[in-house]
């Protein structure tokens with residue numbers, strides 16, 4: 001594969017994301033997440049490093065599975081406190097030209113009419129640099145705060161997500177014709193009403209007559225990300241996602257995941273080669289091997305194992321405080337994140353993990369591989385995943401903020417540029433929109449074989 005690779009920064013508008021305890025590292029600036037300047041600086045650095053997007057994770061609810069209460073999660077900042085991610089996007093867009101923004105939203109706890117409006121607005125404001133990471137949410141504690149007696153079961157969550165996207169597709173793709181807005185000062189006619197259509201959606205979960213309240217934005221539908229790993233989650237990804245997060249720590253697991261989702265995408269009438277697969281990586285880089293290894297050791301010293309267990313208990317919907325740390329992890333089908341479970345069972349059938357080993361491994365970036373070494377060594381591994389395994393892009397996970405990002409940009413990106421894997425700082429960004437950067441110049445809108453693509457021509 002000679003194609004360039006795609007880079008996202010994987011972060012969260014929170015004091016801690018996926019490296020519990022690392023906010024205690026000397027000089028770490030995670031606590032500045034509440035400041036606009038923190039995020040504008042992140043945006044500038046990511047753009048300088050040729051990143052395609054900043055990818056914001058987001059959760060609803062508190063991690064209160066561990067020990068049956070929320071004390072550890074609150075005390076140790078396990079993805080709480082966290083601010084809303086999409087509200088920082090306009091500030092970041094203001095200081096950048098090409099950088100995209102992928103924002104996680106839950107189909108379980110919002111309404112499609114509302115979400116469609118918010119993303120049309122963001123797509124307008126960023127000139128087509130927006131992606132939506134579609135999740136169904138997994139924490140029981142979210143439900144009660146958002147008007148439900150209990151968390152919906154996973155099947156119902158995905159049913160709702162299917163219908164949710166159908167409503168959004170109709171609003172984004174079908175409701176307003178491209179030439180609906182005429183802005184004729186002479187006649188005082190802003191919009192041609194015959195080109196604005198109701199969507200008349202009546203379903204099990206939603207009733208939305210439409211029309212959409214926003215005029216078409218540069219991409220219409222935002223770029224769609226998804227990270228489902230259960231059977232139903234893979235099906236949902238295959239039907240809808242343009243970019244898929246393959247969250248497996250091993251090559252075999254990633255290969256199996258990509259092949260499976262591609263074959264399901266073909267069953268949905270899509271070109272399987274049009275899907276873009278991303279893996280997470282946790283780079284720990286130093287000018288020499290010794291510096292990188294010393295950094296890795298000191299990062300590990302700052303991992304908070306109890307906080308990691310609290311995070312994983314939420315991911316798995318299983319109270320890990322109740323298990324003997326030396327007990328072997330056994331596979332279960334979970335109502336929460338199946339991929340986290342599979343990472344330590346299905347994707348590594350030859351290896352047995354204890355609870356303690358899982359917690360230690362996950363302390364730096366959860367289930368993604370940690371790449372420790374010189375810029376050349378880290379670039380070698382990335383190049384291998386890209387060229388040999390066929391992964392299109394990488395979600396760079398942070399340990400220390402902002403050092404994880406700035407080390408990558410200052411040390412690894414020059415090496416990747418040297419190898420022609422990341423575009424040069426002064427090179428053409430391959431189109432104006434995020435979708436073009438992902439799929440190719442000219443592809444501003446959904447591909448014709450995407451199920452959400454509007455068929456209306458008037």
Ligand SMILES: Cc1cc2nc3c(=O)[nH]c(=O)nc-3n(C[C@H](O)[C@H](O)[C@H](O)COP(=O)(O)O)c2cc1C
Nearest residue numbers: 057058135136137227228229230233247337338339
């Ligand atoms: C790498 C990765 C990142 C995820 N990020 C989020 C997130 O930010 N917010 C969230 O609510 N769910 C997140 N999820 C959860 C999933 O998108 C999905 O809703 C969940 O995994 C349950 O479905 P599944 O068992 O089919 O994977 C993530 C999952 C993975 C594997």
